[in-house]
Amino acid sequence: MIDRVSGKESGEVGNDTPRISIRGLCKRFNGNTVLEDVNLDIMPGQSTTVIGMSGTGKSVLIKCVLGLLRPDAGEILVDGENWLTLAEHEHLERMKRVGMLFQGAALFDSLKVWENVAFALLRRKVGRKQARERAHEVLEWVGLHDVGELMPAELSGGMAKRVGLARTICHKPDIVFFDEPTTGLDPIMSDVINRLIVRLHKGSGTTMLSITHDLKSAEMISDHIALLCHGQIHRIIPANELTSDKDPMLRQFVEGRATGPINCSPWGKKIEEVIDR
Amino acid sequence: MKFLTSIGTAVETIFNHTGLYTLTLMQLLRKLGSPPWYARQLLAQAEEVGVQSLPVVLLTALFTGMVLALQSYIVFHRFAAESLTGLVVSMSLVRELGPVLVGLMVAGRVGASFAAELGTMRVTEQIDALWTLSTDPFRYLVTPRVLAVTLMLPLLAVIADYIGIYGGYAISVYVLDQNPVVYIENTTIYMELEDFYSGLIKAAFFGMLIGVIGCTEGFNCKGGAAGVGSATTRAVVISCMSILVSDYFLTAWLFG
Numbered sequence A: 001m002i003d004r005v006s007g008k009e010s011g012e013v014g015n016d017t018p019r020i021s022i023r024g025l026c027k028r029f030n031g032n033t034v035l036e037d038v039n040l041d042i043m044p045g046q047s048t049t050v051i052g053m054s055g056t057g058k059s060v061l062i063k064c065v066l067g068l069l070r071p072d073a074g075e076i077l078v079d080g081e082n083w084l085t086l087a088e089h090e091h092l093e094r095m096k097r098v099g100m101l102f103q104g105a106a107l108f109d110s111l112k113v114w115e116n117v118a119f120a121l122l123r124r125k126v127g128r129k130q131a132r133e134r135a136h137e138v139l140e141w142v143g144l145h146d147v148g149e150l151m152p153a154e155l156s157g158g159m160a161k162r163v164g165l166a167r168t169i170c171h172k173p174d175i176v177f178f179d180e181p182t183t184g185l186d187p188i189m190s191d192v193i194n195r196l197i198v199r200l201h202k203g204s205g206t207t208m209l210s211i212t213h214d215l216k217s218a219e220m221i222s223d224h225i226a227l228l229c230h231g232q233i234h235r236i237i238p239a240n241e242l243t244s245d246k247d248p249m250l251r252q253f254v255e256g257r258a259t260g261p262i263n264c265s266p267w268g269k270k271i272e273e274v275i276d277r
Numbered sequence B: 001m002k003f004l005t006s007i008g009t010a011v012e013t014i015f016n017h018t019g020l021y022t023l024t025l026m027q028l029l030r031k032l033g034s035p036p037w038y039a040r041q042l043l044a045q046a047e048e049v050g051v052q053s054l055p056v057v058l059l060t061a062l063f064t065g066m067v068l069a070l071q072s073y074i075v076f077h078r079f080a081a082e083s084l085t086g087l088v089v090s091m092s093l094v095r096e097l098g099p100v101l102v103g104l105m106v107a108g109r110v111g112a113s114f115a116a117e118l119g120t121m122r123v124t125e126q127i128d129a130l131w132t133l134s135t136d137p138f139r140y141l142v143t144p145r146v147l148a149v150t151l152m153l154p155l156l157a158v159i160a161d162y163i164g165i166y167g168g169y170a171i172s173v174y175v176l177d178q179n180p181v182v183y184i185e186n187t188t189i190y191m192e193l194e195d196f197y198s199g200l201i202k203a204a205f206f207g208m209l210i211g212v213i214g215c216t217e218g219f220n221c222k223g224g225a226a227g228v229g230s231a232t233t234r235a236v237v238i239s240c241m242s243i244l245v246s247d248y249f250l251t252a253w254l255f256g
Helices: A058-066 A088-097 A113-117 A119-123 A128-141 A157-169 A187-204 A215-221 A248-255 A271-275 B002-032 B039-051 B054-078 B082-123 B126-132 B137-175 B180-189 B193-219 B224-255
Strands: A020-029 A032-042 A047-051 A073-078 A098-101 A175-179 A207-212 A224-229 A232-238
Touching: A020 A058, A032 A047, A032 A058, A032 A207, A032 A232, A047 A058, A047 A215, A058 A073, A058 A098, A058 A175, A058 A207, A058 B126, A088 A098, A088 B126, A098 A157, A098 B126, A113 A119, A113 A128, A113 A157, A119 A128, A128 A157, A157 A187, A187 A207, A187 A215, A207 A215, A224 A248, A232 A248, B002 B137, B002 B193, B039 B082, B039 B137, B054 B082, B054 B137, B082 B126, B082 B137, B082 B180, B082 B193, B082 B224, B126 B137, B137 B180, B137 B193, B193 B224
Parallel strands: A047 A207, A047 A224, A098 A175, A175 A207
Antiparallel strands: A020 A032, A020 A073, A224 A232
16 A cells, blocks of 8 residues: 555655655636645655646646746645745756656757757856767767757657657756656657656656656556546555556546546536536 | 726726736846846847848838928928928937837837747747746846847937938939038038937837837737737737837927
8 A cells, every 4th residue: 555645655664855745735727726735745766657637737736846837835845945935046046956848848949959958058058069969969868860950840749759858858857857748649659758768767766757648658657656636646556556456536547437436527517417418 | 888898808908918017127127137147149139139120120211211301392392491301301210200110110020029939939838948947038038138129229220310311311312403412411400419319218218118018928928829829919019009109208208
């Protein structure tokens, strides 16, 4: 049995501080509660994936952790420090340790591929020659050769995602976030991305927080999987128990059933009324 | 009732946007006081705003000067005061038309481009990506753009003044057979340095308006492609209206 918050086995005593600790996080938009008392701990070197239906607030959760959205209540502790109380320049300083792969890669259109990849290094006054060499090294790592001088508009979706991944890890962050890393990609390219993430995790011991509704991806890249449902973390399980866990909500999500304990249209009619009409 | 509601909504929108522009300006002033300043970005934007706007500004100024000369000559000819054509052309351009026309042209070209570029970056999460790469998006995107347009507009206005006056000279001398010496004398004798400076102050103020409005609309853009379109339209319309309205108050203040 896994603890709902820490993701550790019951009875396991760990004196190490969680790398990321989300406490009582709440976020509302125009009166609609998206996140309500979300609690989640991620230990150093652990890869946790939050799964959940579209619109349940997975992206909102990750944006709150990164400081892109201001939560209405709660704490975001990273190595014991509450990031919500930091001044803007302090927060930016902490972001040097962080990498983030966006759903649509979010490459800068006006910069060449290598400049995108080396962006964080160039901002840190690393010489252009050195930054370019590191960018090409990371591009090689994600399996892309000779694309450094191209513009992002010249890349396919899969290539853009890999360039995004290269940009995420180029400055060697120790915490990496993934927002839907495989969404919109074909199964083969999804597998490539998943394998690269696994390679990164195993190779560097980076702490990772991902959000996805791609269960295959979640199972492959995570140590633990958390189900976000009705604004709260409903359950945390080891990734290898995803298909065998008996929790009714998790079962409904894994089996992809419209009916069950998860209310598919939280702000509308009951889903049965919609599909039986 | 519907009419009153629409008036209320319009007033609320005006206050909302004015508040946003004021916040942008305050944030800009605050962030200008400490590094990083992104000089490379500032130079790139200055090139985009200044050099790239030259053709449209030159063409507008040249033909405005030519039309002014033609119209003034026709009116002054009625009471035999054709020699004042040069004075009217130069005064109108330096004090009023130069900065206003350059402002309107740059609002259409640069204000729209700021809003569209930043709006697209917002909806494609590129602005969020900047933050995650430990770069302050406001400092990196907004500050250089507003500074560049505020600094470049007076330079464009000076060039527009000269080209417009030359356009007027060319029409007066080569088409309307006026004496070139009289034209130049009348242009220079009555014009004071204050006329020139006031045009520059106006141009810098219009530049700041264009930068703040365009960047605010783009930076706070919401709602995908449609949102970017609306932000771009708003940036151009509000910039142009603000230039014309503020021109009156600036004129009243500078020459009042």
